[in-house]
Amino acid sequence: DAMVIQNPRYQVTQFGKPVTLSCSQTLNHNVMYWYQQKSSQAPKLLFHYYDKDFNNEADTPDNFQSRRPNTSFCFLDIRSPGLGDAAMYLCATSRDLASQETQYFGPGTRLLVL
């Protein structure tokens, strides 16, 4: 089935040790998003790619970077994870950027920072 896949589902890293989270999609969608969701909080958009165009949210810390080498894959790099970065990271895709376009979410990667 067409879907949004995130690997790994659980990731443990050490304070300050760079970590990369992976997302792939078989929907051939133009837009890929990364959200951070902390416990009992709303998902918070970090950035998105429209095709190769990267769009960073104004309040996303510089510690968070992203790469999209092709249509199917998008990576979230956390350069120096802090304890406050422990969260669920959700990848989502949409066909386009219009308001009515549905976003399809992956299952998320839960990041633990020790």
Add this chain to the structure above:
Amino acid sequence: QKEVEQDPGPLSVPEGAIVSLNCTYSNSAFQYFMWYRQYSRKGPELLMYTYSSGNKEDGRFTAQVDKSSKYISLFIRDSQPSDSATYLCAMTWRQGGSEKLVFGKGMKLTVNP
């Protein structure tokens, strides 16, 4: 004031109950209104979305939008234990040339058999 307000609950109801979930918002520019369901340890999945004020039905689910009051609701009839999940309202608007999706905090619902 946050853009989207949603009571985080939790809410616990017996099987068969009618459930009402609500969100209020402050931004008149919101265009599309959505309800996502998120099971434990899973990503959100879209349940319903609507554009205009009024009601939209899909099986046991009804989404209601009142733009004049800036208030949206999701009703679940004949609730089932499988409906136990966190329900997030979400809204989109255009900011700086791109569409933004803003979520509420989510309401955790438990339906007890």
